[in-house]
Structures are given as C-alpha cells and as structure tokens.
Amino acid sequence: MIKILVIVPYQELQSIVDTKIRSIDSKGFSIESLHFYGTNTQTIADIDADIVVARGITKEAISERRPDIHVIGIPLLVYDFLEALYTCKQLYPGKKIGWISNQYDLEGVSEKISALIGCELLYARISDQFDIAVSVDYLHNMGCEVFVGGLTVCRFCEDIGFAHVHIKNGIHAIENAIDEAITAGRALETSISKANLLKTLLNNAQDAIIAVNIDGIIIASNKIASILFHGDLKSSNIESLYPRKNWEAAISAKNRIEVVQTVCGQHMLVVQQPLSGIGVLLTFQNIKRLQRIEQKIRTELSQKGLVAKYTFQNILTKNIHVQALVAKAHRYSQVDESILLIGETGSGKELFAQSIHNASQRASKPFVAINCAALPENLLESELFGYEDGAFSGARKGGRVGLFELAHGGTIFLDEIGEMSVNLQAKLLRVLQEKEIRKIGGDTNIPVDVRIISATNININEKVDNGLFRIDLFYRISLLTIRLLPLREHMDDIPVLFEWFVKHYCNKHNFRIPHILPEVYELLNCHSWPGNIRELRNYAERLAILNSAAIVGKEQIAELDIDATSIGGFKTEDNDNLLSPADDTGTDLRRQLRSSGLSQEDFAKTLGISRTTLWRRMQAEKDIKTSHI
Structure with a gap:
C-alpha cells in the first residue's frame, strides 16, 4: 500500500489538510498528516512514507536526505507573497522589509517590487534553517526592520525580538499539492505493481x-x-x-x-x-526441458481430442472377410508406411484408421483427423500447415500451429483425400518426400515425424486419369491399401452390430434394453444400407429412443420407417468404382435430395459427407449429364 504524508508546518493549516484528506477516496493507499516544521534530522529520518507533501526548507531537507521518498512541494504563490507584503505594509508602514525564502531568487527584481508596493524590499535566499541567522543579521545590517518568511524564519525573528510577518499558503495551493500527491501515489502504485509483477514473472x-x-x-x-x-x-x-x-x-x-x-x-x-x-x-x-515441454504439450493436445479412441477390439464382426481385413490392418500397423483406406461412406474408415494408430508404436502420440472436403483450399492449407503472424489478412496474432505439427510423432488421418486440390496435393507430396513442412508466410522448414493414413470414398484411379489427382502422390499414399466392405457385403454382421448399438444407446439415454426377435434381422437384411454401418447405427439409436416395448419385432421396426428416411437403395457391384457419379436413370443425388425432403446440409450428414462434397458431386453429375446430351 502506498503511504502519503502531508507535513503541516503551522496549526492553522491542520483543519484545511484534515478536511481535504477526509474528502479523498484513499482506496489502495493511506494518507496522514504530521505537524512539523524545520529540518530536524531525526524527524526526517523517522518518516515512514512513499510520498511526502511539504513546503519550504522542510521540503528541501527531505528531498536531500531521503532520496527514497518522492517529495511534492506546496508552492508559494504570488498571491500569498503579495498578501504578506500588504499585511507588512499595513502593520509596519514605512519600514524596510527583509524577505527570507528558499523558493525564489529576486535578484534584480526586488527594486521593481519595492516601487510597486511603495516601500523598500530586500531579499536573502537560504538553503536550510542554519542559513536563517546569517540572513537575518545581514538584512538587519542593511536596515531592514521587519522580516517576511516562513514559519521557521518567523520563529527565529520572534526569539530575537524582530518584527515579522508569516507568509501563509492559500487553501488552493495546499489542496493542489495534495491532489498532485494522490496522482503520484496512484502512478507509483501502478509502477510498483508492474515492477513486482515483472519480478515475479522473472523469478517464476x-x-x-x-x-x-x-x-x-x-x-x-x-x-x-x-x-x-x-x-x-x-x-x-x-x-x-x-x-x-x-x-x-x-x-x-x-x-x-x-x-x-x-x-x-x-x-x-x-x-x-x-x-x-x-x-x-x-x-x-x-x-532437454524444451523437449519435455514439447512432449507434454502434444500429450495435452491429444487429451483435448487429438487422440484415437478406437482399437481393433471395437470392430465387431463375425464375417471372415472383415476379419481378414482386420488382420491385414493389424499387420500394416506394425510398419510406418502410408496407408490408403478405400470404402463407401459409413463403412468404418476412421474406425480402422484409429485402430491402426492404437496398434502401432505411435499409440501414445497424437492422432489428428481432418476431412479434406470440409474446407476450401486456402483454409485447408492453413489448417494442415499452420501460418506465421501476419501471413495474411485476418490471420490470428502470433500465428497458428498446423495439424502436421500437432501430429508430430503420431498419425494424421486425411479423410476424403480425393477431394484435395492439385495445388495442395503438391505440398502434401513434399511432406511425404522431405518429412518437413513450411508454414504459410514462413521462411523456414519444420521437420515433422508423421505417419499418414488417407481415406477416400471415390474412385481415385478415375481422378488420376482425368488429371485431377497427382499420380506420384497416389503411389505415395497407397503403398498399403485396404478396401473396406460395404455393409451389404457382410450382412451376417447386422445382428451383432445392431444389437450392440441398441444396447449402447439404451444405456446412453437410460432406457430399458429390449429383446430383439430374429425376424427383425430378416427385415433389416432386405435393406440395401447405402449409408452402411453409420446408417444402421442411426436406426439403432432411433429404435432405442422411440421404442417402449420389451420385445422388438417387425412391427417396431416398421415404425422406424426406414425406407421413407433412407436416401435410396443404389448398389455398387464393383468396389473399384465406389460412388462414381450416377447416370441419369433416376438414381442421381439431386433426385434423392428432393425425395428425402431434407436440407442439403442434413442430406450431406446422412451420406456422411460435407455439404461442400455433396455440392461437388451434384455438379459432377450435372456435367456428366450435359456431356451426354
């Protein structure tokens, strides 16, 4: 807390000072007064304050002997001086006046003041109370019969029997000096707080x-x-x-x-x-400490979502073909080469990607996933590679760390890689070749150790043929390839998957778990499941929420109205031609969108793709139809 002390040299000032102090909001500091005049060494040494308000030789003495204290002077105003001279002239008419002060140097001016007031004025400047006796003696020898000065001067003159008039400060001078002390106190408090904060920061x-x-x-x-x-x-x-x-x-x-x-x-x-x-x-x-911090940061980032939650144990299947895919994926997890997952939407590509990561030596490091079709090219580039401070208009102050840096030591999962622009493909190829990235606006390369798993639900071979996907990048990302089966090709997994999903969502929503009759699975097997496991999961959750019966049969499944809410039953005969644009026979996406009654955004969610990807595919269908006309 900042301490302010107001030195009161004479008793008449006390009430003025006390009134002023009471009117001040002293939050954050203390303000007190002390009746004291002169330059007593011990009194000055005992002062316990950060800021002192004083006048005359008392102010000068404190400033000289206590450099640790900020001293604010009560100024002697011209009005105060003239009032003292007027009183002197009234009380002692015709007497030569001697003025003793430490504040002004009137050399060459005293004659003009003498002419102005109509009586002779002589001046002596002092630096401390020990100069008073010499100055009084000098002025007395010069013919002065009355003396004007501060309280210490007047007390000395009184002791030796000389006439004197006390120059008193006006109320405004005192109040202004106290206000200045308050302002200085607040500034000092801020300065001390900053200094203490800086000291604390440095030492911590x-x-x-x-x-x-x-x-x-x-x-x-x-x-x-x-x-x-x-x-x-x-x-x-x-x-x-x-x-x-x-x-x-x-x-x-x-x-x-x-x-x-x-x-x-x-x-x-x-x-x-x-x-x-x-x-x-x-x-x-x-x-070494920097390296530990780096690892800790990456661990914390992982805990905030940059982590793989699923393992191969989460892949529920009785199908021998899916089991073979799991075995292949597990084998792939033991090496660090790039993997390309090919499968329809909802077929479990990210589930496999996370399982591969968690079975690898990188399991304790970050798993970072991004949908390459969800963002425009410029935003996707800044997400992947990060950017420096001021790299572009609207860039976050201080820049941003890219996903490749966040994934350092771990795995990055690039979903829908087939939708990536050719320009970004070139930059991704460099990451694969050089194992380093360069931020947008940066001029240095940053080494990264990242395993890349890519996924697509389109025919990349066709994109390569059309010049929309770099063949050199394709060979880089597809060294190891896994083609995931659509649900319609492992219908024998529907019972185990559907039952697990129903139990999961009943527990989640705190509902009773029903018994599911075999006839339910017969009915579910009649559906084409274009949304694959994701679509099956959605209907299982719908059943968990809507059903109140203890036993679920065909009647309860019929209430789900699967056909009315499904996007249609297109079937893919050749897994190599996954989700190629439909022809104009009535199975195109625009027709499905209209018949679904959903918005483009909700329809895209049903397909398990972004709205941007949906738009691109509808445009592709339109272009193909136009070329056929």
Whole structure:
C-alpha cells in the first residue's frame, strides 16, 4: 500500500489538510498528516512514507536526505507573497522589509517590487534553517526592520525580538499539492505493481534470464540465472559467463538471434533479444526441458481430442472377410508406411484408421483427423500447415500451429483425400518426400515425424486419369491399401452390430434394453444400407429412443420407417468404382435430395459427407449429364 504524508508546518493549516484528506477516496493507499516544521534530522529520518507533501526548507531537507521518498512541494504563490507584503505594509508602514525564502531568487527584481508596493524590499535566499541567522543579521545590517518568511524564519525573528510577518499558503495551493500527491501515489502504485509483477514473472520463469547493458554489465537477472551461474549476478560482467561476441551480434543485427550452445555443461538454446538503447536480453533454455515441454504439450493436445479412441477390439464382426481385413490392418500397423483406406461412406474408415494408430508404436502420440472436403483450399492449407503472424489478412496474432505439427510423432488421418486440390496435393507430396513442412508466410522448414493414413470414398484411379489427382502422390499414399466392405457385403454382421448399438444407446439415454426377435434381422437384411454401418447405427439409436416395448419385432421396426428416411437403395457391384457419379436413370443425388425432403446440409450428414462434397458431386453429375446430351 502506498503511504502519503502531508507535513503541516503551522496549526492553522491542520483543519484545511484534515478536511481535504477526509474528502479523498484513499482506496489502495493511506494518507496522514504530521505537524512539523524545520529540518530536524531525526524527524526526517523517522518518516515512514512513499510520498511526502511539504513546503519550504522542510521540503528541501527531505528531498536531500531521503532520496527514497518522492517529495511534492506546496508552492508559494504570488498571491500569498503579495498578501504578506500588504499585511507588512499595513502593520509596519514605512519600514524596510527583509524577505527570507528558499523558493525564489529576486535578484534584480526586488527594486521593481519595492516601487510597486511603495516601500523598500530586500531579499536573502537560504538553503536550510542554519542559513536563517546569517540572513537575518545581514538584512538587519542593511536596515531592514521587519522580516517576511516562513514559519521557521518567523520563529527565529520572534526569539530575537524582530518584527515579522508569516507568509501563509492559500487553501488552493495546499489542496493542489495534495491532489498532485494522490496522482503520484496512484502512478507509483501502478509502477510498483508492474515492477513486482515483472519480478515475479522473472523469478517464476523456468529459464535463466539476464539483462545486459551495452558495456556488458548485468543489470537484472532472475533466480534461475543465479542458480545456473552459481551466484549473485547483479553488476557482474557477462563476459566471465558468456562470450561478448555472441550477444554483440544480436545488438549489431538489431534482430533476435537463437543459437544452440553448451553453457555451464548444459545443452542450451540461447535466445538473444536486443533491448533498444539498453543492451540485450539473454534467455538460456535447457534443450532437454524444451523437449519435455514439447512432449507434454502434444500429450495435452491429444487429451483435448487429438487422440484415437478406437482399437481393433471395437470392430465387431463375425464375417471372415472383415476379419481378414482386420488382420491385414493389424499387420500394416506394425510398419510406418502410408496407408490408403478405400470404402463407401459409413463403412468404418476412421474406425480402422484409429485402430491402426492404437496398434502401432505411435499409440501414445497424437492422432489428428481432418476431412479434406470440409474446407476450401486456402483454409485447408492453413489448417494442415499452420501460418506465421501476419501471413495474411485476418490471420490470428502470433500465428497458428498446423495439424502436421500437432501430429508430430503420431498419425494424421486425411479423410476424403480425393477431394484435395492439385495445388495442395503438391505440398502434401513434399511432406511425404522431405518429412518437413513450411508454414504459410514462413521462411523456414519444420521437420515433422508423421505417419499418414488417407481415406477416400471415390474412385481415385478415375481422378488420376482425368488429371485431377497427382499420380506420384497416389503411389505415395497407397503403398498399403485396404478396401473396406460395404455393409451389404457382410450382412451376417447386422445382428451383432445392431444389437450392440441398441444396447449402447439404451444405456446412453437410460432406457430399458429390449429383446430383439430374429425376424427383425430378416427385415433389416432386405435393406440395401447405402449409408452402411453409420446408417444402421442411426436406426439403432432411433429404435432405442422411440421404442417402449420389451420385445422388438417387425412391427417396431416398421415404425422406424426406414425406407421413407433412407436416401435410396443404389448398389455398387464393383468396389473399384465406389460412388462414381450416377447416370441419369433416376438414381442421381439431386433426385434423392428432393425425395428425402431434407436440407442439403442434413442430406450431406446422412451420406456422411460435407455439404461442400455433396455440392461437388451434384455438379459432377450435372456435367456428366450435359456431356451426354
């Protein structure tokens, strides 16, 4: 708390000062008064305050002897001086006046004042109370019979029997001085708070921090620096600890310089930041600690969603073909090569991707997934690679870390990679070849260790033939390939999957788990399941929510109205031609959208794709139809 002390030199001022103090909102500081005049050494030494309001020689004495205190003077206004001269002339007409003060130098001016007031005025300037006797004697010898000055001068004159008039401060001068003290107190409080905050920040930093002036003298440091260099560093020369040539380079270049060096036997990243007009700030960061922090950050990011939740145990199947795919995927998980998952929407591509990650040596590292069709090209690029501060209009201050960096050491899953633009394909190819990325607006390459799993639900071969997908990238991402089966090709899994989903959603919504009759599965087997397992899961949840019967049969399934809410029963005869654009025989997406009664966004969700992808595919169908006309 800031302490303010108002020195009251004479009793008449006390009530004015007290009234002023009572009117002040003193939140955050204390303000008191002390009746005191003169320059008593012990009294000044005993002052316990940050700011003192005083006048005359008392102010000068405190300023000289207590440099730790901010002193604000009560000024002697011209009005106060003239009022004292007027009183003197009235009480002692025709007497020569001697004025003793430490505030003004009237040399060459006293004659003009004499002419103005109609009586002679002489002036003597003093610096402390010990000059008063000499000044009074001098002015008395010059013919002065009455003296004008402050309280200490008047007390001295009274003691030796000389006439005197006390120059008193007006109310405004006193109130203004106190207001100035309040303003200074608030500024000092802010300054002290900032200094304490800075000190706390420095001492709580995990890195050694040293500020050095241009002469190489340490002007500030924190506790970690004292520990690193074994001692109190203030006022020491940095050259005994760290070579001048290293930090002088940063001052000369006027730019931040980072170097990796061995300091005190430790491998350090030394950051040298020039301080304009002062010197340089040196930060010594332990490389091993940086690596631990990096790993911790990545772990925390994983805990925020950048993590694979599913394993191969979550793939429920009795089908020997699906079991063979699981075995193949498990084998693929043991190597670090790129994998391409091919399958219709809802067939479990991300489930397989997460399972592969969790079965690999990268299981403890991040799993980052992104849908390449969900974002426009420029946004997708910034998401994947990140950007530097100011890289483009609207860029987040400080830049942004890209998904490849977040996935460092782990796996990145690029869903719907077939929708990626050719321009971005070239940049992805470079990541695969060079194992490094460059942020948008950046000028340095950042090494990344990432395993890439891609997925598509379209015929990429056809895109390659049409020049819409780079063949060199295709070979890179498809070294290992898994073609997932649509649900209609492993209908024998419907009972186990449907039963599991129903139990799961009944538990989730706190509903009773019903018994499902075999006839239900006979009915479900008659559906083509264009949405595959995702569609089956949706109907299982709908049943869990809508059904109240203990036993579920065909009647309860009929209430789900599957045919009315399904997007249609197109079937894919050849898995190599997955979801190729439909012809104009009535199974196109636009017709399905109209008949569904859904919005484009909801229809896209039903398909398990983004609205952007839906639009692209409808445009592709339109182009094909136009070419057939």
